[in-house]
Amino acid sequence: MAKDKPAEGDAPKKGKGKLIIIIVVVVLLLGGGGAGGYFYFAGGEEEAPAPEPGIVVALEPITINLADGHFLKVSIALQATAEAHEEPDGSKALDLMISQFSNKSVAELSSNEAREEAKKKLKEAVAEAYEGEVMDLYFTEFVMQ
Structure with a gap:
């Protein structure tokens, strides 16, 4: 009977591992999107060419x-x-x-x-x-x- 029941410590570790991975992926996506938006909108302005x-x-x-x-x-x-x-x-x-x-x-x-x-x-x-x-x-x- 002891073999049929999963240990109480195992179940939360699997859930926490997936949760941490999901949080890291979301943070990376938000950071990448924010950086991309910044460079898209800030980099859109081109300097006027120097006069001849x-x-x-x-x-x-x-x-x-x-x-x-x-x-x-x-x-x-x-x-x-x-x-x-x-x-x-x-x-x-x-x-x-x-x-x-x-x-x-x-x-x-x-x-x-x-x-x-x-x-x-x-x-x-x-x-x-x-x-x-x-x-x-x-x-x-x-x-x-």
Whole structure:
């Protein structure tokens, strides 16, 4: 008679094993579905291609009074996009340079990192001012005294 009855400990182990497998499969399916949905909806946005470069317009050098009494002689060249209808007028860029650099000191502009940061900010301001017709700018002269 003892052989006819299954042990009480055996029955719950078989049920728990199947339950654990089912839970693991469900969790994997939900995780995979969630990840797939994320990549499907997030990855659907493609970046706009970079604009084609157009002409480069060199501007005349200007001298700017710095905040600490020193001077900065700087000139830039504007890289227009191919879609630009005409050569960009440099007056907006010159005004932005004066606005940006006149409140800086020699110490704030003396390191390469500081100049690159200033160039980055100026580039963003120029791109906004020219409404996408200018894609880059280059320092062709940068002298402090």
